[in-house]
Amino acid sequence: MKLYQRDEIQAVVGIDDEALRQVEAGFIALGRGEAVQPAILSMVMEEFNSEVDVKTAHIKGWERYAIKVSSGAFDNPKHGLPSLNGLMMLFSARTGQVEAVLFDEGYLTMVRTAMAGAIAAKYLSREDSRRVAVLGAGEQAQRQVEALRLVRNIDIVDVWARRSEGAEDYADRMRSRGFTVSMHDSVHSACDQADIIITATSAREPLLFAHDLPDGVHVTAMGSDSPDKRELDESVLIHAGAFVCDCRAQSEHNGELKVFTQEKREPPFVVLELGRVIDRGERLRTSEADITVCDLTGTGVQDTAIASFALSRLAGR
């Protein structure tokens, strides 16, 4: 059994084509029904303002599966600690033995989440997409855009964030990575010329509406991952006509479909899963003006894919 620390993992796994292929293989297995992915185990500790999630999935035929524990302690920033933490364990599906523990502190979650956005854009956005609007200024707001470069020739970024200092800091970071960046004081203005919109906020009320969407845009919503978060107004979903998500059950519980679950309504649009769209080669974009939407809640297959990939690189050093 091997133990690896974050710095060792960071040295060998990043946002690159091979990681993308691994995560995509996970989505395709899920789409084909060739993965077993239990519901997320979730526990809230109210008196500590903290929570923990456990995700896992087994991809049929794969020798290893990951179990990921993600903890969130939301008073940590007051004490100079990061809010998010966690680790991934790799088990042999054949013998049940622990093969490795990756003390990645959330690093691999960051990578596989960015990859999911890139995969969504690869299959849903216009091929000539160059300009990205980003709502939010945190780590995923950055990593999503970096990962998009694996699949589209992105060079212009329009950013909006609730706190203008956050947007300024973000703009500096992205300019140093070679992007042309504009800051905006409204969501509408940020999205006005976008080919791709990324929502990467912790919003609890919708912040993107149908009237913010330019023709032909693709939207990836990755902020909402718990029962109390929401980024997209229903009008966005209706305008798109088809709604793609990483995992329907999770989207209904934690993601952008939960308004329909809570109100016991059938969504007035087609609901598709990303892995199935990829596997079946479905074309959701039939004209230059079509709008596509993908809601990402984060799946166990991504964790098993990225952890297996990380271990193969770590072991191969």
Next chain:
Amino acid sequence: MKLYQRDEIQAVVGIDDEALRQVEAGFIALGRGEAVQPAILSMVMEEFNSEVDVKTAHIKGWERYAIKVSSGAFDNPKHGLPSLNGLMMLFSARTGQVEAVLFDEGYLTMVRTAMAGAIAAKYLSREDSRRVAVLGAGEQAQRQVEALRLVRNIDIVDVWARRSEGAEDYADRMRSRGFTVSMHDSVHSACDQADIIITATSAREPLLFAHDLPDGVHVTAMGSDSPDKRELDESVLIHAGAFVCDCRAQSEHNGELKVFTQEKREPPFVVLELGRVIDRGERLRTSEADITVCDLTGTGVQDTAIASFALSRLAGR
């Protein structure tokens, strides 16, 4: 963050009064509604004949919670490996940081499961219980009896097992621990004079019936812990009149109540949870002839209790 191996853990945690008190504190917290205990995360890997379960619970006010991963790989014995494996992680409820990983390979599960049986007997069996009938000859068949000695003056063991070689080996082991042991070729004969009956098998069909129960006996059923296992015939539950379990939701899904869940029937007896029985001081035994039954499926509070206890002993060495 600390890592501990099985031998270190075994050296400081065993079947003793202090471990019993810790596990009992977990049950009482659960009974008082002072614990958060999510449903078990469970995943089956059919092509490898293997499975994995994740359990956790937070006891309100406790600084740490455990997440336990238990893996079962049922082809392992063919290759000289144990079927069961696993580890426990302790997290700070306050900061979400991993404080320790206990690579106990299932050892602490063995201890806390034996403790639960002793706690059930402490509150449900007759105080003068001396004679135990054990169905099954595996590790828990042994550990349950050893743990009973913490709460009752047990000196006679009657064993029945499907394989007679298993029973013989079991009898040798228990004699060397000071018990008077008789082997039986039927469940009925084994139970005939029992004060306490322990079922510790992997039976898929009921093997204990009402007509096997002597007056005044207490039954602890700890074998059934998955949707396809079952040890007690419905007649046992009806005969007892009250049914105690460690966690009702788990008993309905994995334990002896699942026949009622599957057939969508209300159980024709009172269903109680062990922690609540202890907390409220409920007396289920009103005459010497009363029958009591407790179904144990294994709970996250037991894992958090035993892992916290183990860490306190390991850190205090």
